[in-house]
Amino acid sequence: MTSETAPAPPVTPGSETAPSRTGVRGHPWLTLLAVALGVVMVALDGTIVAIANPAIQKDLGASLADVQWITNGYLLALAVALITAGKLGDRFGHRQAFLVGIVGFAATSAAIGLSEGVAMVITFRVLQGLFGALLMPAALGLLRATFPAEKLNMAIGIWGAVIGASTAAGPIVGGLLVEHVSWESVFFINVPVGLLAVVLCLAILVDHRAENAPRSFDVPGIALLSAAMFCLVWAIIKAPEWGWGDTGTWTFLGIAAAAFTAFVLWEAKVREPLLPLGMFRSVPLSAGAVLMVLMAFGFMGGIFFVTFYLQNVHGMSPVESGLHLLPLTAMMIVSSPLAGALITKVGPRAPLVGAMIVTAVAMFGLSTLGRGTGTVEMSLWFAVLGLGLAPVMVGATEVIVGNAPLEHAGVAGGLQQAAMQVGGSLGTAVLGAVMASRVHDVLPGKWADAQLPQLPPEQADALGEAAELGIVPPAPEGTPEQVVDSMTGVVHDSFLSGMSLAFTLAGIVAALAAGVALFTKGGQHDTGPSVHV
Template sequence: MNPRLTLASSVVGAVIVALDGTVLTVAQPALRRDLDASLAQVQWTSTGYLVAVAGLLVFGGRLGDRFGHHRVFGLGMLGFGAASAGIAMAPGVGWVIGLRVVQGVFGALLQPATLGMLRAAFPPERLRTPIAVRTAAIGVAAAIGPVAGGALVAGPGWRAVFLLNVVPALVLGLLALTVRPPRRATPARLDLPGALLLAVTLAGLVHALVAMPGWAFTAAAAVITGVAFVRHERRTASPLLPPDVVGSAAVGSALGMLVAASAALSGTLFVGTFLLQGPFGLDPFRSALVSLPLALLMVLAAPACAVLLRRAGARRTTTAAMAVLALGVLVLSRASAVPVLCAGFALVGAGFGTVMVAATHVVVREAAVESSGVAGGLQQTAMNVGPVLGVAAATALMGADGGSGLPLGVFAALALAGAGLGRALPGRQAATIDDHGQSRDRTRVPARR
C-alpha cells in the first residue's frame, strides 16, 4: 500500500473509532428507552468497550509488529464493522454490551495499527504532517459526531448510529488485507504471559477508575498483576515492551504528557457541561455552540503543530502547548460571560491539539520500525486511560466541593505539571538536522530490505 493510501486508511480508521464514541453518547438515552435498560446497563455499553480496548491495545500493537500492521488493521476494521452491524440489530441490551466488548477487542487491533502503518510508510523526518492530518481528522470527527448522532437518533433511530461506520470499515478492511507485508528477518516474538498480565492490569485499572461495583477488588488485582508484569518483563528474553521503547526517556515523557493532557481535557469537558447547563443556564444545543471553538481550534492546531515541530522542536512546542491548555482551563474556571467561555474553550482546544500531535510524533518517531506497533499501542493506551482518569477525578472533586472551581483548578495544575515532562523531549536541532544517525536523540532507522 503506497504512503498516500496508507495515510488515508490511518485517518479513516481513527475517525471511525472517534465517531463511534461520540455518537454513542448521544444515542444512549434513546437506547435505554427502547431496550428498557437500567442506567447501570447503559453505562456498561461504554465501560465494556473501554475495559476491552484498554487491556489489549499494547498486545494489538505487538501483533502488528509480528504479522504486519496492514493485516492486523484489516482484521480490526472488519471485526469492528461487523460488531457495529450486530449492535444495530441487537434484540436486547445484553447483546449490545457483549458486542461492545467485541468491538473493543477489534478496536484494540486497529487503533495501534493506524500509527504503526504511518511509521512504516514514512521516514522519521516526514512523520509530522501525516500525524497532524490524522489528529485534525479526529478533531473534525469529535465536532461532527454529536451533530450526526443527534440527527440519526431523531430520524431513523439509535440503531442507525451504529450503521454509520459499517460500509467504510468493511471496504477498508478488505482493501488492507490485500496488502502483502514485507518479510522480516527477525519477526517480533509474542510474549503471551506478559500480554495477559498487562491486559488484566489495564482492564482492572479502567474498571476501578469508572467506579463500577467491585472497584476495590479490581484495583487490588490490578496492583498485583502490575507488579507481576514488571517482574516478568525484567526476566523474559522477549519482553512485550521492548527496551528501545520503554527505555527511552523521550517516549516515557511524551506518554505522560498525553495522559495528563487527555485527563485535563476530559475532566474539564465533564465539569464544563454542568457549568454551562447549571450556573449559565444554557440548553444542550447552546452549550454545544459555546464549546465549539474547542473542536475548531483543535483542528487548526494540528497542521500548525507540524510547522512548530520543524521550527521549534518537540520540547518547546509541547511545553508551551501544555501551558496554553492550563491557561484555557483557568479562564473557564473564572469565566462570567459567554465570550470568555468561548475564549477558554478555544485555548483548551489549541493547547490539546498541539500536545496530541507533538507528543504522538515523539512516541512514534523515537520507536524503531520493528516496535512501532507497541509504540502505537502505548500511545492509544495513554489516550484511553487519561480521559477515564479525568472524568473519575472530576466526579470526585465535584462531589467534594459542589462547584466547578476546585476541579478546574486541579486540571489546570495537572496540565502545568505535564508541561514539566517536556524537558525530556528532543529539541529543535534533534528534530530538524539530518546528521545521518550520529545524534543520540535521533532514531536509527533500519535499512530497507
C-alpha cells in the same frame, strides 16, 4: 497471499527514508487517507454513542447500570487490549491488523444495531472495543513505517486533526441521527464507512515489517498486563460509585499493582517480551507516555463537565452544545498540521512546553465560566484549549512512536493509546470525585442562604446527586415561581463551584505536564523498514 521481502536500504541514525513509491500502492499520503478513514470510525464512536444512550435505555428498557456498561464495557476492552493489539501488528503486519480491525469494528457495529436486548448490545460493544484496539496502534505503525522522518510529524498532525474533528462531530451527528432516524443508525453508519475504508486499504496499504520483528508471543505477559489493566481501569470506573476509600476500590488497585509488578519482573527475563522494558530506557519515550496521561487527565476529565454545563445550566440541546464546542474542534483541526510542521522544524520540546502552558491557561479560563457567560467568552476559552491540545497530541505521539524501534512501532502505538485511555478515565474519575465533594460541601450552605425550606436527608441526598450534573429536580406542583428560580440558582451555582475547582485542578496538572515536556525530544528513526507486499 504471496509475500516478497525487499531489504531496507542502509541508513544512518536520523536519516531514515521510507521506500520510494511511484504508484498508488504504498503512497505515503494515500496511506494516510486510508488510515484516517478507518480511524474516523473509532473516534466518532467515542462520543456519538453517548448521545444514543438515553434512546437505547428507553427502547430496550435498560437500567442505568446497563447503559453505563454500554460505555464501560467498550472502554475496558479497549484499554486492556491496546498494547497486545499493537504487538499483533508488529508480529503479523500492521496492514493485516488494520484490516481485521476495520472489518470487525464495522461488523460488530451492525450487530449492535440489530440487537434486540441490552445484553446483546453490551456483548457486541465489548467485541467492538477489541477490534478498535487493533485499529489505533496499527494506524500509527503504518504511518511510522511509511513516512520519511522529515514528514512524519506533519502526517501525525493531520491524523490528529482527523481524530479531533471526528470526536467533536460525534455529538452533532449522533443528535441528528437519534432525533431524525433512530439510535440504531448511530451504529449502522459505521458499515458504509468501514466498507469504503476496506476498499481503500486493500488498494493502497503496503505491509511494513522490520527484519527483526517479533516471531513469538509472550502469553504470560499478555495475561499479566491484561489483568493489571483491567483491574486498574475497573477500579477507576467504579471509584465514583464505590468511593475512593472503599475496600473494593483499593482491592482492585492492589491487584493491579501486584499484576503490574509481576509483569515487570516477567518481562525482564523473557526472551521476546510483550512490552520490551528497554524501551523505557529512553527518557523522551517515557516522558512522552507520562505527558499523554497528564494531557488526557486534564482534557478528558475537564471536558466531561462542559457538556453538562452547556445542556443543564444553559439549557442547550445536544446538537446545540456540540455546535458550541466547534471552536475547540476547529482550532485542533487547523493547528494540528501546523504543530506537526513546527515540531519537524524545531523539535518537540519547546512546542510541547508551550502547548501545555497554553492548555493550563485555557483550563484556568474555563474555571471562570458562570451562569451568565456568553457564547463569545466560551468560544474564546474553547479555542485556546484547542490551540494548546493540538501540539500535545501530535508531539507526544511522535515522541512515543518515533523513539521506539521500528519493530516495536505497534507496541508503541498501543502504549500511546493506552496512556490516553488511562489518563482520560483517571481524569474523569478523580475530577468527578473532586467536583462531587465540592458540590455536596457548598450546596447546603447555599440552600440555607437562599432561605429555602430544609429537606429531609433522603431528598437532600437526591438533590446533591442531581446538582453534581447541574440538574434541577422538578419542584412540587404549586411551588411559587420565585422559589423555583431560587432552587435553580442554588443548584447551578453549586455545580459551577464544583466545575470551577475541577478545572482549576486540571490547570495545575497541565502546568506540571509542562515540566514533564522538558524531557522530550524527537525520535531518531534509525531503523529502515523491510517491505512485505
